[in-house]
Amino acid sequence: MEIFSKGITTFCRTVVGALFVVSGLIKSNDALGFMYKLQEYFEPGALNMDFLTPYALEVAVFICMGEILLGVALLLGAMPKVTTVLTTAMMLFFTWLTWYTATCDPFGMKEMVGPDGAMITIANQCVLECGCFGNAIPLTPIQSFYKDLILLVLVFPMLIAAFRNKITLNDPQTSIIIYTGALVMTFLFGYLILDWNFPTLYLVLLLLAAGIVRKRVTHPALEGIMCAAIVVVIVVVQITTLNHLPLKDYRPYAVGESIIENRMFADELGLVAPVYATEYLFKNIHTGEESVVLSSDYLKLWNDSTFTSTYELVTYDGAEVKISDGYEPRILDFQMINEIGDDITDSVLANTGYTFLHISKDLEVTNGEGQDEMNALASAVEDMGISFYGLTNVGYDQNEDFRHQFQAPYEFLTCDQTELKIVIRSNPGLVLIKDGVVIEKWAWRDIPAFEDLNLNLYLK
Numbered sequence: 001m002e003i004f005s006k007g008i009t010t011f012c013r014t015v016v017g018a019l020f021v022v023s024g025l026i027k028s029n030d031a032l033g034f035m036y037k038l039q040e041y042f043e044p045g046a047l048n049m050d051f052l053t054p055y056a057l058e059v060a061v062f063i064c065m066g067e068i069l070l071g072v073a074l075l076l077g078a079m080p081k082v083t084t085v086l087t088t089a090m091m092l093f094f095t096w097l098t099w100y101t102a103t104c105d106p107f108g109m110k111e112m113v114g115p116d117g118a119m120i121t122i123a124n125q126c127v128l129e130c131g132c133f134g135n136a137i138p139l140t141p142i143q144s145f146y147k148d149l150i151l152l153v154l155v156f157p158m159l160i161a162a163f164r165n166k167i168t169l170n171d172p173q174t175s176i177i178i179y180t181g182a183l184v185m186t187f188l189f190g191y192l193i194l195d196w197n198f199p200t201l202y203l204v205l206l207l208l209a210a211g212i213v214r215k216r217v218t219h220p221a222l223e224g225i226m227c228a229a230i231v232v233v234i235v236v237v238q239i240t241t242l243n244h245l246p247l248k249d250y251r252p253y254a255v256g257e258s259i260i261e262n263r264m265f266a267d268e269l270g271l272v273a274p275v276y277a278t279e280y281l282f283k284n285i286h287t288g289e290e291s292v293v294l295s296s297d298y299l300k301l302w303n304d305s306t307f308t309s310t311y312e313l314v315t316y317d318g319a320e321v322k323i324s325d326g327y328e329p330r331i332l333d334f335q336m337i338n339e340i341g342d343d344i345t346d347s348v349l350a351n352t353g354y355t356f357l358h359i360s361k362d363l364e365v366t367n368g369e370g371q372d373e374m375n376a377l378a379s380a381v382e383d384m385g386i387s388f389y390g391l392t393n394v395g396y397d398q399n400e401d402f403r404h405q406f407q408a409p410y411e412f413l414t415c416d417q418t419e420l421k422i423v424i425r426s427n428p429g430l431v432l433i434k435d436g437v438v439i440e441k442w443a444w445r446d447i448p449a450f451e452d453l454n455l456n457l458y459l460k
Contacts, residue, residue: 009161010178012154013074016087018182019151020071021206022189022199026134028064028238030246032425035060037131041097045125046104048112061242065234066090072206072230074158075182077174078223080167084159091155094132095148101127102141107319135250136194169214169223179207196248202237209233244443245425252330253423253431253438260349260436262330274326279318282311290314296323334423336389337414339396344413348389349436355387358410360428361420363392363402370428370444371406377430378410380450393417 027034035056042049042056052059070090073083104126111121130144139147161167170178183203190199209229217225241247249255252262266273277294284291291311293301301307336345348355358374360366378388390412392399399412424431426443433439442448 005157005161006166008157009166010174011181012157013077013167014178014181015185016151016154016158017071017074017178018185018189018203020067020074020087021182021203022186022194023133024064024067024071025199025202025237026136026194027060027131028068028234029241029248030134030250030425031057031060031064031238031242032421033134033246034064034131036421037127037129040125040127043125044112045110045122046127061238064238065231068206068234069227069230072203072210073227075178075207076210076223076226077167077170078210078226080158080162084155084162084167088152088155088159091148091152095145095152098130098132098141098145098148101130102145104141136196136248194248198247202233205233206230244446245429245441249441251422253441255438255440258437259331259334259433263332263334265329266327269327271327274322274328275324276320277323278316278320280316281314281318283314284310285312286310292318294321294323331419333416333419335415335419336391338411348387349433351387352435353386354381354432354434354439355389356381357423357431357433358388358390358408358428359420359424359426359431360390360392361417361423362427363394363398366428366444368406370430370447371408373444373447373449374428374430375406375408377447377450378408382409389413391415391420391423393420 038056038060039053041047042053044050066086067090070083070087073079074087104124106124106126108124109121110124111119113119127141129138130141132139132144132147158167183200186203187197187200190196209232210226213226213229214222219225237247251257253259261269275296277296280293280295280298282291282293283289295316334345335343336348338344356378358378382388388410390399390403390408390410392402392412392414393416394402395414396412399414402408403410403412423429424441424443426445428444430442430444430447431438432441
């Protein structure tokens with residue numbers, strides 16, 4: 001029985017630990033994207049925690065680091081009571097959060113205290129994806145809830161074992177079993193699902209950092225020092241992705257993605273589109289009972305004498321619901337609006353040559369970061385007939401003010417701010433496209449000089 005109990009605990013530590021590390025890394029890889037997701041949760045119509053919005057990035061980084069650190073601590077057997085209690089608390093919270101998200105009524109209303117202290121009624125703001133695995137694995141709220149329920153079941157054996165003093169810092173045999181299982185699981189997850197091998201290397205670096213400390217340090221606070229070494233690795237990777245770009249991009253503007261194709265609808269691609277219907281509300285004229293009939297079904301009933309003699313229409317203005325899945329465009333709101341309000345997106349994307357796009361999701365806060373490098377590159381490539389545009393979240397007048405202030409030698413266009421956040425996780429950033437396909441992306445800190453570009457690759 002003791003062997004069986006230890007086996008269950010070891011299995012749970014391996015699975016939960018590895019998943020925490022991978023999940024934390026995916027969010028850490030795109031901490032800005034996770035920040036945007038948290039901002040959705042903080043909205044008054046969601047969790048009504050708007051006071052946290054200014055600190056959303058700090059909260060995002062803290063959660064990422066905490067999740068990774070707990071995952072590695074579970075694999076190591078370090079600080080078992082603290083680790084399992086915090087893991088359980090995190091899973092209880094996220095299970096509740098995904099349940100709350102999954103049961104959110106997008107057409108419902110909620111009451112809250114307004115700025116003046118009076119009660120007000122506002123519409124629910126439902127978060128459509130939880131962001132557990134970022135853009136890498138978009139999960140619906142209900143899928144996330146089921147995933148968290150499974151993890152919660154796996155957490156409790158570890159919690160019980162920890163408080164029975166059955167978990168200690170790994171002995172060599174336990175390390176081999178747990179590390180091997182975690183690495184195999186992480187490799188398969190990365191190879192089969194994420195198309196990314198870095199999670200395996202990342203886990204190796206984390207375990208190696210802890211292992212080196214354990215071998216060289218004899219201090220009574222060994223486990224705390226091991227955790228500090230793990231945090232160093234986490235911080236280095238986090239700073240790298242925040243100061244530059246995500247190591248792996250899963251968005252529809254990633255390098256190699258066709259913006260043209262990702263904007264196409266199902267019929268243009270020869271695929272099946274989703275089918276939607278509107279809920280119509282009818283009332284039984286005999287009993288007064290109200291019934292919902294989908295518009296797709298009403299087409300079969302509208303001339304049915306039995307139905308029309310029994311029910312009367314209350315309203316056609318019901319909710320729109322999806323009745324069958326299908327392909328939906330990955331990009332919906334990418335536009336390039338010029339000074340007279342024309343959308344020139346199709347003509348820019350149809351350019352058979354190379355096109356540089358200076359992207360700024362918030363032009364007012366850039367303070368001209370990287371603008372000298374942008375200007376130098378634009379001047380050099382435009383002399384070769386290569387197009388260069390600015391694409392920002394503001395209108396023509398503000399774009400012109402910025403262009404004149406920083407002497408930008410290229411035209412500025414306007415796009416939806418939310419879409420610009422998706423294009424590149426840097427403000428500002430630079431994107432190179434050809435034939436509508438993304439060729440390369442740079443954060444403002446990494447904008448190349450013309451002479452440093454690989455001419456054979458980019459400027460054929």
